[in-house]
Amino acid sequence: MTEPSYVETGAEPRTESVPFSHLSLELGHLYMEDFTEGPDRLRRHFAAVRPWADAARRSLDTRHPRISTCFLVDDYFSRLATPAELIPPLLTAAEEAGLTIDYLARESGCAAPDPARRGAAALAECVLDRLVEAPPPGTTGYRPPVGRTGWLSNGRRSPSRRVTAALDTDDRWRPPSETLASGHSVFMDVELFDQAEDRRTWSCAFLAAVWQLVRLGLLRDDGRAVLTPVPWETGTFPADWDALPPVIRLQPSAQPFTAYGTCSVLPARFLPVEHAVRVVLDQVQIDLEALDQVARRSEAEQYSVSAGVVERISYVFPPGL
Template sequence: MRGTGVFQETSARPCTEAVPFSHLSLELGHLYMEDFAEGPERLHANFAAVRPWVEAARCSVPAPPDGKRPRVSTCFLVDDYFSRLATPAELLPALLKAAERAGLTIDYLARESGCAAADPGRPEGGGLAEAVLGRLVETPPPGSKGFRPPLSRTGWLTNGRRAPAQRTGAALNSAASWQPPSETGARGHSVFVDVELWDESAGRRTWSCAFLAAVWQLARLGLLRDNGKAVLTPTPWDRSGFPDDWDALPPLLRLNSSAAPFSAYYTCSVLPARFLPVEHAVRVILEQTHVDSGALGQFVERSGGEEFTVPPGVVERTSYVFPPGL
């Protein structure tokens, strides 16, 4: 008897575009537009506080088996999504000068709006954030009976079981009816997190900072593809200056022509402590993201070929530093 396998033309399966990898992608900070409005000294103080931790992060990268120095690239994410108080031409030269003054080099500059929709030609609501949303797979908590609406409708993602809603007056009067939320896989006690992925107003969706930061982490890890094609790829800076319109600036700009690759096996972000809750939410999102299998396969193959040990989980490849006083 002949087999019943399913045959498919090779051309029907999109090839997964390869991307080069550094050993570490090192984020030199993330500031709001309000921080930039405080002037050059605020920017310099930020980078001066970041620098010693940057050096420590560089030294923490395991030496490759070939004896060469680890490949480390630096990046900076500018918030042009939630507010635009100044133009790129006004803001970016001061940013680069402040980093240089502190002894730091920004290899790659990214726009946060690029994490929402990297392709300006796509219709409203499309782009990277929409693609990553389609890859979220909620982890059902133990004992769950599927009573809660899907995240595609609510815009909320959790790391466990929410407290049941009280529906009757009798239930409100009974202390025994209350049940606390619980974290899936908690070690001893729960740290329950309910993450808002977006909200909507007048039919327009606004992605949350936490969700865009999760997209940013996946991009830095080289795990994003669109029908096999690499996305958020660096555009070389021709040093002719910066435009007066944020939308005229590429989503990801390579400022340093000799920089190591943007994507990396590991990421480390040096951030103000106010971002700690956001990054906790990022980890909840990453733990429930189904990564493109082709991109993940390339990641594993490339790191294995270099005999460079990489943890199997995406979350384990991300790390953070929250310096005091930053």
């Protein structure tokens, strides 16, 4: 008689795999206020993006590049127009510039639970829980945790003077310093969220960090893939953003949404935001199995992928965009 065997559920592989393109090319990220300027604003945007998007395609060192394009709409901080009003002219303007948007994403999807997953956690909360603050050299870790303050830095903050002078053993001012500075410091203190009563509002920088992890295929919720694109084949768009899935696939033949690397073509106003994104991602503990999946898949294709997550992200900030 064969003895029954028992295996703990936690011992089974739980990290869901995702498909990969070589590059996820973001063709823009606009605020609702940008859309209110009308179709000419969208035409100017995509006309400026087109040459840089072409250059990003040519830069891939592979014979048969897999590239998917995406566009992020900010429906988190404001909703001045409906999907039915906003998306058709957006797609038309891109098409007039010779560009195709494969995937359209809602920024609020980076903050809320994935509606396709029952009992899923909010994605921003998932990333917040994975933050491991790197204590600056010579410090004792005295500052409150980021989950309580909502602030994350890339080094040592300039100490504030104590109220009671008798407690000061050294009241000299000391500058902030970047932990891994190359020569001089470029110190940054990033606000991840603010909170009023029971409502937490995530910052643009933190949601952008979540967005990058999703595009890189490195974010999981209890081992499950997140923001899996939903095919959108109806041809019409709803009057309510919440009726639209967080990520929709507009082109049936599109290459995978997730990719080994990302490139974002953005207005220059996003440069400080993306600097903050890199500060955040440098301190996120990535699911090791998700990282291993990328390593195994890319090695099988003989396609080089940077070991560091931040090094997998690139940007273009065209003048006048």
